[in-house]
Amino acid sequence: MTIKNETKEETPVLNVRNIKKYFPIKGGVFKRTVGQLKAVDDISLSINQGETLGIVGESGSGKSTLGRVILKLLDATEGTILYKDANITSMKRNQFRPYRRNMQMVFQDPFGSLNSKMSVAELVEEPLLVQTSLSKKERQAKAIEFIEKVGLRAEDRLKYPHEFSGGQRQRISIARALITNPEFVVCDEPVSALDISIQAQVLNLMKDLQEELGLTYLFIAHDLSVVKHISDRVAVMYLGKIVEIAPTSKLFQEPAHPYTQALLSSIPTLTKKKADEPAIKLKGDIPSPANPPSGCAFRTRCPFAHERCEKEVPSLAAVGTEHEVSCHLHHD
Amino acid sequence: MTQQAVLQVDNLKTYFHLEEGKTAKAVDDISFKISPGETVALVGESGSGKSISALSIMQLINKPGRIEGGKITLNGKDITNYNAKQMTKIRGNDIAMIFQEPMTALNPVFTIGNQITEIVRKHKNMSRQEAHRHAIHLLKLVGLSRAEEIMKEFPHQLSGGMRQRVMIAMAISCDPMLLIADEPTTALDVTIQAQILDLMNEMKERFQMALLLITHDVGVVSQYADRVMVMYGGQIVEEATVDVLLESPKHPYTQGLLDSLPMVDKDVNRLGTIKGTVPPAYDFPSGCRFSTRCPHVMEKCHSQNPSLSTSDSEHHVRCHLYPSEVKE
Known part of the structure; x- marks a missing residue:
């Protein structure tokens, strides 16, 4: 309980309450809505200043989808998004513009997310052109500053994206996201398209920049080892819901949800061997979010599923300090 | 050996x-x-x-x-x-091969059954019926319990994991x-x-x-x-x-x-890194190909590409740091 009071004093940068994003499924001759795809289904979370929350x-x-809804690249179906104290959920484009410079995004694909007809200098400068009233000279000076900050050379600014490798392009994307001095950055699989040695360079760069600029990250990835490396807290998602959220070390040492346990045991590691203790292996595929199972969405693959799981949707509740899990095994 | x-x-x-x-x-x-x-x-x-x-x-x-x-x-x-x-x-x-992306390796306009039976008929001279039975057997072998139905389905109807199972079934169909x-x-x-x-x-x-x-x-x-x-x-x-x-x-x-x-x-807290990037295959540095990124680079490395040592029959390495591998 004390933890809750503490977090209240320190206003979170981002506070998401019961957010939902449903996509209509159209069918039939008249393209009527025949169902809802619940991509994000009732998620609440908050992120503090300077923290990295991994998803x-x-x-x-x-x-x-969650990352995009938070940045208002998609409109939420329900729920509220508070940025500091401002409710940005239903703001119009013009109202939201001043917030946009504080909330930026780095995308996965460094090939698709940069306009190939613009030089590096133009790419990095562009957000300033839209967001600020700086003069051309000031913009150029700032662009050079950020190009160097992300580890590229100032001479490179006249080159075009195709002249760079994947890792260097991701550096350009990062410079572009950070040039407006945002406080909050959503990183959607920023290193999954990169080779291992390059991935390490970019992860280190992101950590350094976080310290230097006091950034708050929402770090989305499928690779648990990457998430573990960069995050302070981790939330595990399954079919549109958070099934477990905890400080990183806790989640990896004492995973409480069977899905988290299975995820952790299915990652091949250097120390684990073929013959080692039988890992929890999941059967089957993740069900379609258009047609999720009744009750607990994970029950079709869960080795501990019982009658109650079929009927009742478990809710996220505390099992320890800052550790919440959504599973009937842990709550009566 | x-x-x-x-x-x-x-x-x-x-x-x-x-x-x-x-x-x-x-x-x-x-x-x-x-x-x-x-x-x-x-x-x-x-x-x-x-x-x-x-x-x-x-x-x-x-x-x-x-x-x-x-x-x-x-x-x-x-x-x-x-x-x-x-x-x-x-x-x-x-020799059989399995690729990274099963969707591009499978033909989207033929059913799974079609694609498996084609292979076994070609390589094993089976009749249509035998091939059909063999295909179902293979699909069951790779853990697809709905084998009969999957035979009639198209690749896009399967999930990524199921497609890769089909690829494995195809790969082992002729006992490579x-x-x-x-x-x-x-x-x-x-x-x-x-x-x-x-x-x-x-x-x-x-x-x-x-x-x-x-x-x-x-x-x-x-x-x-x-x-x-x-x-x-x-x-x-x-x-x-x-x-x-x-x-x-x-x-x-x-x-x-x-x-x-x-x-x-x-x-x-920090990951180790290798500086720089992999050089393109048409522009390798002279000498050791890793010399431009190596933290232990020596003069010799720029002029001479080391050969793979064979003195230790279990552990081979291509690096000037281990000249003749006399002792472990």
Whole structure:
């Protein structure tokens, strides 16, 4: 309980309450709505200043949709998004513009997210052109500052994206996201398209910049080892819901939800061997979010599923300090 | 060691002759062998030449690429100079391959049943009915319980993991002695990845196949491979059994690669990095190909490309730091 009071004093940068994002499923001759795809289904979370919250989940879990809804790239179906004290949920474009510079995004694909017809300098400068009233000279100076900050050379600014490798392009994306001095950055699989040695360079860069600029990250990834490395807290998503959220070390040492346990045991590691203790292996595929199972969404793959799981949807509740889990095994 | 190798590759070279007169040495003088029942992993980053090595073994190299030299021996037979017709018999029958993206490897306009029966009828001379029965048997073998229904379905109706199971069923349909898997689980989620890797391992043991596993994921290697070869710049830079390689990597590239991995069972504040990027295959530095990124670079490295040491028969390394490997 004391924890709750503490977090209240320290106003979170972002506070998301009961957010939902449903996509209509159209069918029939007249393209009527025949169902709802619940991509994000009643999620609440908050992120404090300077913190990194990692979101992990398999494909179809809704983690990318959540990131997009938070940044208002998609409109939420229900719920509220508070940025500091401002309710940004239903703001119009013009109202939201001043907030946009504080909330930026780094995308997965460094090939698709940069306009190939713009030089590096133009790419990095562009957000300033839209967001600020700086003069051309000031903009250029700032662009050079950020190009160097992300580890590229100032001479490179006249080159075009195709002249760079994937890792360097991701550096350009990062410079572009950070040039407006945002406080909050959503990183959607920022390193999953990169080779291992390059991935390490970019992760280190993101950590350094976080310290230097006091950034707050929402870090979305499917790779648990990457998430573990960069996050302070981790939320695990399954079919549009958070099934477990805890400080990183706690989640990896004492995972409480069977899904988290299975995820952790299915990652091949360097120390684990074939013959080691039988890992919890999940049967089957993740069900379609358009047609999720009744009750607990995970019950079709859960080795501990019982009668209650079929009927009752478990809710997220505390099992320890800052550790919440949504599973009937832990709550009566 | 006395056992005959399923596959032996000697001094294989595959070059791509690009416009502007450049030559990309994608695979440059690699040699290795695989014994029956053994899993050998080929590890490297993109551009290291690992996929081209596999395609060269299958003789699936197209212009402007060309196999420039070397010898490929399959079960004692030299298949290096086989023509297209002879190779067609080898592929599928003796060597099968599984690719990263099962959606592009399967034909979207034919049913799963169609695609499996086509292979077994071609290679095994089965009648339509026999082929149908064999196909259902294979699908059940790879853990697809709805085999009869899946026979009538199209690839887009299956999930990624199921498609990869179908690919495995197709690969083992003609009892190959060698299975080449090129990043078989990279496109899959972790929980599905574990299922597929276990299945491949099970099939390997059941049919006593040799498995060449191409991957960039060192975690996968540590759990499923017996031996590892690390590729960099078209060459094998280090080769050893899994345990030896992971515990005492010798080559600075292998060391750098292992340090740069974030791992669930490792707690570090900063990841190790290898500076710079992999040089393109048409523009390797002179001397050692890793010299531009190596933290231990010496003068010698710029002028002379080290050769793969063979003094230690279990642990080979291509680096000037280990001159003659007199003692461990």
